[in-house]
Amino acid sequence: MTTTANPAQAHDTAPDATGPAVVVRDLRQRYGTFEAVRGVSFEIHPGELFALLGTNGAGKTTTIETLEGFRKPSSGTVRVFGADPYGQPVGVRERTNAVLQGSGLLEDLTVGETVSLAHDLAAAPRDAEEVLGLVNLLDKRRVAVRQLSGGQKRRLDLGLALVTSPEVLYLDEPTTGMDPEARQETWRIIGDLKRDGVAILLTTHYLEEAERLADRLAIMHRGEVRVEGTLAGVLAGWGDRVSFLLPEDVRTGDLPSLPGAEVAVETRDHSLWATYTVLDGDVSDRAHHAVAALIGWAAGNGTTLKNLQVRGASLEDVFLRVADGAADLVRD
């Protein structure tokens, strides 16, 4: 339960069951003359996970630090529950928490002491046992932080953020250093938080993590959002891929052109592969029509399509195009 001394502020930060928990509008952030964030906008609703992805130095951490209230926007607006988070006013601070990149854990304390300390500092803390249970560290209660593995320290970081039962949670690369099993476990915890109505902003370089968790996502490059939308919407806009080994007696120029598709030939494992990127048509059957046309063409030429593969675009395909600077702004 949040208490505020200032009734006007209490009104400002009153929960809105239907509205977004976080609103960022045309955010710009400068370090001296360098503009690190250049006009970023997004919203995050309760129970929604928004993944902010991007190349190194794209401006993700700067954006999170601004949302947390550590930085005043150079221009644009940032609102958390309707309030300006700059300076972490009461009413925002108590409803938000973060797992940041640099962990501030005290190595000499035990895991139990670490959680108890956070518990003692919080206004309305979650039970310490419950926190340890949530992040699966109950059996490490008496172990010194210094003896934890990198992945276990990251889980403890997450546990500390959960002590205050935040309604908005910022996760800056929360699974770095975790093995696949620990990562899966952390994804389960994050999924539960979403179901409990927490609004989550996630940054990660693990694209599979975003594919698993994100309701919506944005990909930033050089301070700008280059791609934004739901995962399905973003991937649909980047086409299906139909690939096969280029038949030995077929030259690149002999390949048929298909409506709404682009063809490219590349070398993989010392062999030439043809890949059609099918962009136009109904997402549910455009690959089918492309494959049917290609099989018809092959049959007419007395050849077969060897190692035929069909797949949708992956987030990695989209990300690499963004990193190349090849993606024009896409909003789904």
Ligand SMILES: Nc1ncnc2c1ncn2[C@@H]1O[C@H](COP(=O)(O)OP(=O)(O)OP(=O)(O)O)[C@@H](O)[C@H]1O
């Ligand atoms: N305190 C600072 N002073 C000057 N420049 C900074 C400062 N902090 C960040 N930058 C610059 O701002 C840009 C954005 O950095 P930021 O840390 O927000 O990127 P990021 O997307 O989180 O990157 P990464 O994925 O590598 O963590 C980078 O070019 C970085 O060098």
